[in-house]
Amino acid sequence: QVQLVESGGGLVLAGGSLRLSCAASGRVVSINIMGWHRQAPGKQRELVAVMTGGGRTNYADPVKGRFTISRDNAKNTVSLQMNRLKPEDTAVYYCNAEGLLDYTGIYYSSGDYWGKGTLVTVSS
Numbered sequence: 001q002v003q004l005v006e007s008g009g010g011l012v013l014a015g016g017s018l019r020l021s022c023a024a025s026g027r028v029v030s031i032n033i034m035g036w037h038r039q040a041p042g043k044q045r046e047l048v049a050v051m052t053g054g055g056r057t058n059y060a061d062p063v064k065g066r067f068t069i070s071r072d073n074a075k076n077t078v079s080l081q082m083n084r085l086k087p088e089d090t091a092v093y094y095c096n097a098e099g100l101l102d103y104t105g106i107y108y109s110s111g112d113y114w115g116k117g118t119l120v121t122v123s124s
Contacts, residue, residue, distance in 0.1 A: 002026035002102050002113055004095045009118030016122075017083045022095030022115055024076040029108065032099025034071055034078040038091035038120075048093065049080060062088070085122045092117040 008020040024031065035050025035058075049059045049069040057069055068081040078095065095115035102109055 002028060002097075002100060002111075004097055004113050004115035006093065006095045006115040006118040009093060009120045011121045011123065012085055014085060014087055014122055014124050016085050017081070018085065018120060020080040020082070020093055020095075020118060020120075022078050024097055024100065024113070027103040027105070028076045029101040029103055030099075031073075031076060031097045031101070034095070034097050035069060036078070036080045036093055037096055038089075038093045039117075040088075040091040043091075045094065050096070051078065082120070085120075087122045087124045090120060090122050092119050 003025045004022055006020060006022045008018060012018050033050050033052050036048040037045050038048050039045040047060050048063055049067055051057045051069050051071045053073055066084045071078045094117045097113045100111060100113055
């Protein structure tokens with residue numbers, strides 16, 4: 001059974017840094033897109049940064065120049081380095097894997113998965 005497990009959230013002062021990590025467990029064969037979304041209180045979930053298996057990235061405008069996404073295809077992990085954090089970055093951050101191909105032991109299955117989320121709080 002595939003699971004995405006995030007780590008690295010916490011409380012930080014404005015201007016500080018945090019690093020989020022996410023690992024996909026299970027019999028993962030490949031993952032098309034991995035990345036991060038976030039949901040602030042009272043707001044819809046939004047894309048933060050994603051990366052394809054080939055290394056293409058897409059960042060939301062508010063985080064460009066401050067956040068950096070990285071990925072290890074061999075380990076099925078994705079990380080998000082967040083620098084110069086602002087109070088408006090406060091949210092629950094979710095790891096996402098699109099087009100994840102896994103082997104159940106009997107057949108191959110493809111799907112999209114989400115982690116349970118990790119809270120990032122930036123105080124002013």
